[in-house]
Amino acid sequence: MMNDSIRSIATIIRELDGILIFPHINMDGDALGSCSALCLALRSLGKKAYVMIDQPVPKNLDFLECGCCTDDDSVLDEVNLSLMIDCSGMKRIKGREAAWNRGKLKGCIDHHQKGMTDIRYDFFRTEPMTAATGEIIYNLIKALDVEITLDIANCIFAAITTDTGNFQHSNTTKQSHDICGLFYKIEGFDSKKISALIYDRRSKEALRMESKVLGSLNFYGNGQIAVGVVSQALLEECGCTMDETEGLIQRIMSIDGIEIGVLFKQNPDCVRASIRAKNYANVESVARKFDGGGHVRASGCTFYGTLEEAEQDLVPELSKLLK
Numbered sequence: 001m002m003n004d005s006i007r008s009i010a011t012i013i014r015e016l017d018g019i020l021i022f023p024h025i026n027m028d029g030d031a032l033g034s035c036s037a038l039c040l041a042l043r044s045l046g047k048k049a050y051v052m053i054d055q056p057v058p059k060n061l062d063f064l065e066c067g068c069c070t071d072d073d074s075v076l077d078e079v080n081l082s083l084m085i086d087c088s089g090m091k092r093i094k095g096r097e098a099a100w101n102r103g104k105l106k107g108c109i110d111h112h113q114k115g116m117t118d119i120r121y122d123f124f125r126t127e128p129m130t131a132a133t134g135e136i137i138y139n140l141i142k143a144l145d146v147e148i149t150l151d152i153a154n155c156i157f158a159a160i161t162t163d164t165g166n167f168q169h170s171n172t173t174k175q176s177h178d179i180c181g182l183f184y185k186i187e188g189f190d191s192k193k194i195s196a197l198i199y200d201r202r203s204k205e206a207l208r209m210e211s212k213v214l215g216s217l218n219f220y221g222n223g224q225i226a227v228g229v230v231s232q233a234l235l236e237e238c239g240c241t242m243d244e245t246e247g248l249i250q251r252i253m254s255i256d257g258i259e260i261g262v263l264f265k266q267n268p269d270c271v272r273a274s275i276r277a278k279n280y281a282n283v284e285s286v287a288r289k290f291d292g293g294g295h296v297r298a299s300g301c302t303f304y305g306t307l308e309e310a311e312q313d314l315v316p317e318l319s320k321l322l323k
């Protein structure tokens with residue numbers, strides 16, 4: 001699939017009204033921040049636009065909702081564009097197929113490696129070297145000639161800070177910093193305030209859960225692979241929800257000598273694996289073997305058996321990546 005330019009996408013969008021924007025399931029700061037930023041920009045052009053979700057917004061991202069989100073398939077009389085953000089296949093918007101199919105045109109703006117996609121897009125852009133989809137959305141909003149308001153800046157800052165792990169991940173670039181740097185010109189912009197909303201509202205229960213996961217990591221490959229497990233039983237025991245595991249994989253990656261970190265999350269119907277690499281391992285190649293994907297140093301995939309089976313399947317493949 002050809003990568004369309006930001007300019008050509010802006011030209012198409014400028015002519016359209018009635019736009020539904022779709023973040024991926026288990027929305028994160030980049031997905032929701034990017035969607036809301038674009039939705040606000042489209043509304044400032046007088047367009048009818050909504051962010052279509054069917055899961056609750058994670059508590060620490062509640063400020064990114066910005067009056068944009070709805071779960072009502074019929075919120076628009078006419079949908080001229082369905083736009084997927086920060087993801088590219090139907091399984092990433094599971095549960096919202098009916099709303100998606102209403103769009104006369106289909107578009108995609110993403111920063112994951114181009115994989116197989118089951119959708120025929122009218123326009124498509126992915127930038128695998130860009131740290132956050134929020135950066136692409138920023139460039140698109142500029143191309144649409146929309147002024148960056150404080151709300152838009154907050155959404156894009158949240159997108160970039162979360163997908164770069166506070167600018168610590170290897171995906172962080174000059175552009176990541178440059179875009180955020182420009183926000184300081186906007187009256188009222190306060191990066192510390194946004195960071196505090198995202199990172200400093202953890203529950204005691206979540207920290208207890210985190211300490212239990214970190215206290216029982218499994219190590220493989222001479223300590224170069226660390227595996228953490230969040231079971232449903234643990235969530236129940238600690239009284240917290242799966243979205244409170246956000247950031248836990250970063251804690252695992254902070255261990256000295258680790259190259260690869262895995263966090264298995266047991267959902268009611270499957271086991272999700274988040275996989276990270278520190279310096280050199282291409283974990284995306286392994287995630288892809290299990291029908292997943294993502295980025296070279298940050299990927300994910302899904303298993304349909306037990307937690308133990310998932311670990312037994314995944315770890316040997318990851319071990320092959322070690323030097």
Ligand SMILES: [Mn+2]
Nearest residue numbers: 030086133163
């Ligand atoms: Mn992203």
